[in-house]
Amino acid sequence: MSLQYSCELALPHWLESFVDDWSDPLETTEQRMFLAVSLSAENVLQGTGGPFGAIVVEAETGRLISVGVNLVTTVELSIAHAEMVAISLAQSAINNWNLGHKTDVQLVTSCEPCAMCFGAVPWSGVSSLVWGANKEDAEAAGFDEGDKPVNWVHSLENRGIRTHSDVLREEAAAVLKKYAKKGGAVYHPGQL
């Protein structure tokens, strides 16, 4: 019996210099989303995964804590959505599973979270969630968002997590559309 006892979530190499070049402060919600969307676009350009990007920032200051891109097809892990990667790398950076243990932390993602990422948000300790493109945009590009509770936004708000939709939606949706047009892989079992 030969089992695996560990696996790694590792960002592709281009990301380090890409983020280093990003010296603008992330004071506004739009600046934060612009980075998340830029990550989604660059991930497609570099061929390292699906058209999704996310970042975790300190809510008040905009200090960048982590970045994530979709890595499903490159690390061969179905959980490696941009949000899951960003959440995990942020927790790894502060060495605490609860991102909210000291200060308010925000997750900014280029696209409305799927059912898995929605479920992961409350466990992460983030205090707010911002997204750009929405479910309709993702589905128009061939992606499946999974089955969330009908009132999923309300569910997050009820748990004290503030939500903010449609930030740079057009720009975020354009990346999805371009990916679909180029015939990019849509990686879920139902569509194979």
Added chain:
Amino acid sequence: MSLQYSCELALPHWLESFVDDWSDPLETTEQRMFLAVSLSAENVLQGTGGPFGAIVVEAETGRLISVGVNLVTTVELSIAHAEMVAISLAQSAINNWNLGHKTDVQLVTSCEPCAMCFGAVPWSGVSSLVWGANKEDAEAAGFDEGDKPVNWVHSLENRGIRTHSDVLREEAAAVLKKYAKKGGAVYHPGQL
């Protein structure tokens, strides 16, 4: 700016010899669940995380593909639920994000999946899901299962994923109860 560019999901050291000792075949659903529940109990005993265990097996033969335990507090990652760990290590073992790409694969978990793990199941490529303890058992021990769609079982079945509940429920729930009685950590932001 000092960001993390990778993180690891690594099982604790006791698991390797624990699983090596497990030479019985996993032909029946009960045998599979007995291993998942035993992993949940041993995880508590070893002090390496919450009272949850999961395995991934080849559906027909019962060949063990991976094991997982809850590692949230030990690896400091909120996504490290037993199911997510088992799914990821199985994908890592076969080097494919789609567990169902060659054969039917089953996820057997000691407790009904939370909202995140429910959302992760369809993306993983498993063709069936088996659980022991249920939401009420988990909640009685102080855990939060998150907000799943009301008809979440139907949602999985609609996607072609067969479900099987209440397998060794009593044994699985007993582990949760014991953990709660000992004052084990319940690790989600809402309860801190």
